[in-house]
Amino acid sequence: MEKSWPKVILFGDSLTQYGYSHDGCWAAFVADHLQRKCDVINRGFSGYNTRWCKIILPKLVTKADVTDTKMVTIFLGANDSVDSVLCPNQHVPLNEFKKNMIDMVQYLMDIGVNKEKIVIISPPTCDEQKWQSDCEEKGRVFGKFNGPTKDYAKVCIEVGEEIGTQTVDLYTAMSCQKDWEDMLNDGLHFSPYGSQFLFEQLKPVLDKLTSNMKLQLPYWADIDNENPHKLLNKY
Template sequence: MEPKVILFGDSLTQYGYSFDGCWVALIADFLQRKCDVVNRGFSGYNSRWCKIILPKVITKADVKSVAMVTIFLGANDSVDSLICPKQHVPLEEYTQNMKDMIQYLMDIGMERHKIVVISPPPCVESKWEADCKERDIPFGKYNAATKAYAQAAMEVAKECGTKSVDLYTSMIKQEDWQDMLNDGLHLSRLGSEHLFELMSEHLTPVHDSLPFAFPYWADIDNDNPHAILDTYSSC
């Protein structure tokens, strides 16, 4: 099986190939001809639902080929329980769900150093409220709650011994952090580039450890291309 990176999460992952939320595309570009980048983001999902579908997304048969998996959740879990009761997940349950998903991955043979937990980013409440009003959907997203879920995600990563990216803390320290979100909730191109930069320390070892798929063009003997190309069984 060919190596792959699986990115698992909500809309912040699903939109990862869009012009604005391009952090997944940046990863795919960085790892080109090294491994496949699989986007498994599910818009609107919370940790409760993702915990149920994770075994359907990553199975024991996949483990040998997975070079890295990210878990990027909490943006939906952290919404107000009264205003958005369908998506809200209590902080204690969110914490346990994150632990359970990591434990599942390790139970099927995933090495903990291949798991990266990404915290939800901060939100621009006024901008997201305006977007919700325009689309006639309830607004119930507040930074104080998001911060608590981001901290919980980082604590889970530390407790479980996985890698982590504290997107919330890193973004909030930036002078232009509000510009890193295009609608107050989802990453803008600037925010996506920031997340990719934070991911780079985890991606570089993956890149360096994987061989180039098929030889560099200049290494092919034009008179006898079979000599080197036939030594590769697959892409």
């Protein structure tokens, strides 16, 4: 029987989708940290909110997919929290947002993911001035404000505490840094500095969930080049 390779699944919006990009590279930091231990699977969808993600999650992550899964992140809220009048196509009311988050966590638990392996990451702060300039330059509607985002971030942490998942309160962690604006390249998405900052916030949880993992396949110097099957066939 083929051995299942351990995996980490990252689920979210553009902040996850761009996780392997030059700037928004936090997913790449996760993959590098877990190299030869886990496959890191990026399931990020730019512009998506929890209403849509709740629909697609069962199509993307099935019971078969979570075999030997070490961690699943849910990183949403940046789009749900936009202004309901200015950005009605993406906005999701706060009470529905909370229910959607609970339902997604419950779904993952129902298919076999232990709640301790689920990590809810709150949306980050937004540099309103920079994001407004970027929106105007690219012909997009500006409707992103820190006040509502803070409320959605708070709900993320509440859901985690109520259910018993892991949480990363990124909004609060960023807000405490005097140079937090430098963590965003366009006011909304991460700069390399912001990506590194998120990874550092996530790393203690990541290490807790993967600290007992060994490298997959034997160390090269332990393999007998004249008889490689002796050791490699044990895998």
